[in-house]
Amino acid sequence: MSVRAGIIGTGFMARVHAQAIASGGHHLVGVAGSTREKAEAFAANRPATAPVATIDELIGLRPDVVHVTTPNALHREQAEAIMDAGIGVVVEKPLATSVEDAEALARRQGDVPVAAVPFIYRYYGLVREIRERIRSTPDNRLWMLHGSYLQDWLAGVDQSNWRVDPAAGGASRAFGDIGVHWCDLMEFVTGHRITTVTATVGNAFERAGGPSQNRTEDGAVLTFATDHGAIGSLVVSQASAGRDNRLYFSFDGPEESYEFDQQLPERAWIGRRDESRLITRNPAKAAASPVGLEPVPAGHPQGYQQCFNDFVADAYGALRGTPSDTLPTFADGLRAAHLTQAVLESARTGSAVAVPAFTGLADRVIASALAVSH
Ligand SMILES: NC(=O)c1ccc[n+]([C@@H]2O[C@H](COP(=O)([O-])OP(=O)(O)OC[C@H]3O[C@@H](n4cnc5c(N)ncnc54)[C@H](O)[C@@H]3O)[C@@H](O)[C@H]2O)c1
Structure with missing residues (x-):
């Protein structure tokens, strides 16, 4: 059954x-921008999409779900407005810019x-x-989990973005923006959970026009x-020349090791001692x-x-009452906020x-979400 969706951010x-909404045959009924003009420009070649100026107008269209794609510091307030209306919500990562904000949202996960x-x-x-x-080879105890997530789009000294400003992007930039993707992926694939972190953060240069104090890494x-x-290690950078979007991992055990590179996603390496x-x-x-579409x-x-x-197909399946364990x-957004806080604290x-363990609030939240959807 098709879903009526809204998007905030353009x-x-x-x-x-x-594109993902359209690919599943769903309907983008409205889009809200920072200005009505931006929303109108976004909706220009989408005749079935109403451009609106505010989140309240978007909610007034009564979509089944709203996707929040705005700068990080806006996520909590916008997600809360959507959840207050009982509407499903997809919020871009990072879910929020602090553990407190992420926790406030995660507590309400089961309400929508x-x-x-x-x-x-x-x-x-x-x-x-x-x-x-x-999962099918538990005897191959993975003991060395390593990798990197490297980009270069902030490698120019005069290159900037709202992410560089901690007030909009959060106190952590490179880790909070992309390091959390790697950690989520590692925990999802291996089933391991990070228990302790030691971190060092650094900067490539003094960014032109950027804040000299309170700068993000x-x-x-x-x-x-x-x-x-x-044990494991992770290197994260947004200023490594030539690295467009290189998310790479190697998960190593004594019998078998596994390697994957997001930029070459049609191949994976399985390492064994014999072959x-x-x-x-x-x-x-x-x-x-x-999972998802064909x-x-x-x-x-x-x-x-x-x-x-x-x-989006997985999320809309859940929206329609088919719980998904993937x-x-x-x-998971709260989990990322905890990791980000730990990285910053260790660096400081x-x-x-x-x-914090993934048990406790997060598991209770999942349990209550599943109870609601049954
Ligand atoms: N999941 C992923 O793989 C992935 C990849 C990139 C970015 N992101 C996340 O997506 C989010 C958006 O990133 P982006 O790269 O699209 O940034 P962007 O700068 O391209 O887009 C942000 C949009 O939000 C709009 N906006 C700002 N304030 C607004 C407001 N008050 N109301 C409505 N719209 C407002 C801006 O006009 C802009 O159109 C971020 O949270 C980012 O971390 C996720």
């Missing part, structure tokens, strides 16, 4: 969400039909395949330990069950937008910082 992510956060790298076919292999280096006894091999994505032969066949590369389409929810104090 930038990069709003376009990606709009769906409350999702687009950690969309979970939706690559080979990510699912690696996850399935790890261009990069971070983390070491961590997990609840399954693994290593590359596997290619092939839905017809995959062990992992597909998967694109082998040899027809799946991309970022397709992951987004499948995420859907990233507000509980120079000490290892404990990360």
